[in-house]
Amino acid sequence: MKKIYLMMGITAFMSCTSIGEDKEIPLEKSSPLLGTWKLVSGTTIKDKDTVTTDYTKNQEMIKIFNESHFSFLRHDLNHGKDSTNTIYVAGGGRYTYKENEYTEYLDYFNIREWENNQFNFEFEISGDTLITRGIEEVKELKVNHINIETLIRVKK
Template sequence: MKQIKLSLLGLVFLSSCSLSGDKSRQLKTSVNPLVGTWQLVAGIQITGDDTVMIDYTKGQEMIKMYNDTHFAFLRHDLSQGKDSTAIFVSGGGRYEVKKDKYFEHLNYCNYREWEGQKFELAFTISGDTLTTNSIEKIDAIDLNQINIEKLVRLQ
C-alpha cells in the first residue's frame, strides 16, 4: 500500500513538471525552410558577357548555415592551404525571408570590402536542393555580377 501511495505521489509530481503549460520553456520549431546546414556544390557567375561555371566539390568545400535570424558561410580548400589552390572565405550576418526571396545583411566577412552590404536573393527549394539567384553589386570594388548557386541540405 505504501508503494502505491509513493507511485501516485510520483505521478502527481511528474505531471506538475510538464512543459506543456510553460510557453517560455517550450522548444520552438522553425517553419523557415532555409534553417539548417547546406553544402554548396555548384555555381554560375555571370559578369557582362563572361559566364563562369564553378564546381565547388573539386578541391574545396563550402557550407552555409541558417538559423531563424542569422546565416554564416565557410569555404576552404581541401589541400590545407599547402598549394596554389589555398583559400579561406567566411562571413555571416542577419537575414530575413519574404516569400521566395531573402535578404542577407553581410555584417562579417574576411573580405572586408564586402562587409555592410545587403544582398537580395531569389530562392527555390526542391527536395534537398536550394537554388539561389542574386545580383552582387559593390561599387567600391567595381563588382557587378549575377551569382547563381546550387546547395544541398546536409543531414
C-alpha cells in the same frame, strides 16, 4: 516556501530549452532556409561572361541559416598544404525572408570591403536542393554580377 521557489526555478529552467539541442523547429513555423547547406556549384554572370565553379573539387563550402542569421565557410581540401591553392573564406550576418525571396545583410566577411552591403536573392527549394539567384553589387570594388548557387541540404 524554499521548495516552491526551487520547483518554480527548475520548471522555468527546463522550459527554456535552446533550439538546436534536441529540439527541431517545424519548418512551417520557421525559415524554409533553416539548416546547413553544402555548395555544389556557383555561376556568376557579368555582361556576356559566364563563369561556373564546381565547389566539389579541391574545396568545400557550407552555408548555415538559423532563424535570423546566416554564415558561410569555405576552404581548400588540402588543409592549406598546397600554397598555390590555399582557400579560406568566411562571412555572415543577418537575413530576412519572405516567400521565395531573401536578403542577406553581410555584417562579417574576411574580405572587409564586402561588409555592410545587402544582397537580394530569389530562392527555390526542391527536395534537398536549394537554388539561389541574385545580384551581387559592391560599388567600391566595381563588382556587379548575377550570382546563382546550387546547394544541397546537409543531413544530420
